[in-house]
Each structure stands twice: as structure tokens, then as C-alpha cells.
Amino acid sequence: MSSANVHIYTDGAARGNPGPGGFGIVMEWVGKPYKKEFSQGYKHTTNNRMELLAVIEALRKLKNPGTQVIVFTDSKYVVDAVMKGWLFGWEKKNFKGKKNEDLWREFLKEFRKHQVEFKWIRGHNNHPQNERCDTLAVEASKKTRLLIDSGFVEN
Structure with a gap:
């Protein structure tokens, strides 16, 4: 394992799937007593979208390009898409027939930095x-002021 500068922990939740959802992020700087938490809720979304959006938003918070990061997630959807290389095949085929194309494209922008x-x-x-x-994600999904997940499309 490489020596990461940042450990990112993420989780997503959706009540109803689709339904109200949210994500939670914990970011820790390795070797420093520095930790930050973030969360956001959405009116109508899916669990997979929130899992992926959590990673995107966490990576966006990194100010220095080339930061070494380990993302810890319980989402097989996200981990397998990246680690098994499926995502890069989807990209080559312009995400034809794939769900969450908007978020995967955003993910790739941040991932490559x-x-x-x-x-x-x-x-x-x-x-x-x-x-x-998980607690942050669920709490965010229950807030009264939720954002619109503009990329979510009902099938």
C-alpha cells in the first residue's frame, strides 16, 4: 500500500431507493490530528448515486493535485467499477446504456487529478x-432543506 496523505471514508444512503438520500464524508490527513466531516441531502435520488457523489465531493475538497488518497467505502458499485476497470470500458463506449453517466464523468475528472x-x-x-x-448520510437525507439531484433520471 502506498503512503497516502489523505484517508477518505464515504457512504451514501437513500430511503426508498429512489427516495430522499444523502452522503457522508470523513476526511483524515495521515499523521496529523486533522479531520473534517461533510454531508449533504437530496430530495429524490438513489443509493448508488449518493455513494458515488460522496467520493466525487470528497475528491473535490483536495486542494493539491497529485494528492495520494485512499478512499474507504462500503460501495461495491464504486470500488468494482474502478478497480476492475469497468469504468474505463464504459468511458470508451461513451457510457452507452450505463446509469449515472453524469456522475461517472464528474468522478473521472476528479479521480485523474x-x-x-x-x-x-x-x-x-x-x-x-x-x-x-453512514450516520452523516442518513441524517442528511432527513433534513428539511434538501437539494435536487438534477442528474437523477427515473427509469
């Missing part, structure tokens, strides 16, 4: 940062 590794962690398994992200 940094050195990003992914680590899958089992959800709801007493992993402190993952549990915190």
Missing part, C-alpha cells in the same frame, strides 16, 4: 469512520 486507491470495507461492521459516514 490525484493518486487514488480504493479499499472496500464491509458496511455496518463497527468500522468507526464508516459508521460515522
Whole structure:
């Protein structure tokens, strides 16, 4: 494993799927007592969109290009798409027939700015940062002022 400068923990949630949703992010700078949390809720979205948006928003917060990052997520959807190379095949085929094209395109922009590794962690398994992200995501989905997920399309 590379020596990462930043550990990012993310989780997404949707109540109803589709339904009200949110994401939670915990960012930790390795070797420093520096930690930040972020969350946001949306009126109508899906779990997969929130899982992916959490990673995008976390990567957007990194100010220095080339930052070494490990993203810890319980989303097989996100981890497998990147680590198994599916995403790059989808990109070559211009995302034909793929869901969440808008977010995958945004993800690729942010992903390519940094050195990003992914680590899958089992959800709801007493992993402190993952549990915190889950709490942040669920709480965000229950707020009264929710954003519109403009890229979400009902099938």
C-alpha cells in the first residue's frame, strides 16, 4: 500500500431507493490530528448515486493535485467499477446504456487529478469512520432543506 496523505471514508444512503438520500464524508490527513466531516441531502435520488457523489465531493475538497488518497467505502458499485476497470470500458463506449453517466464523468475528472486507491470495507461492521459516514448520510437525507439531484433520471 502506498503512503497516502489523505484517508477518505464515504457512504451514501437513500430511503426508498429512489427516495430522499444523502452522503457522508470523513476526511483524515495521515499523521496529523486533522479531520473534517461533510454531508449533504437530496430530495429524490438513489443509493448508488449518493455513494458515488460522496467520493466525487470528497475528491473535490483536495486542494493539491497529485494528492495520494485512499478512499474507504462500503460501495461495491464504486470500488468494482474502478478497480476492475469497468469504468474505463464504459468511458470508451461513451457510457452507452450505463446509469449515472453524469456522475461517472464528474468522478473521472476528479479521480485523474490525484493518486487514488480504493479499499472496500464491509458496511455496518463497527468500522468507526464508516459508521460515522453512514450516520452523516442518513441524517442528511432527513433534513428539511434538501437539494435536487438534477442528474437523477427515473427509469
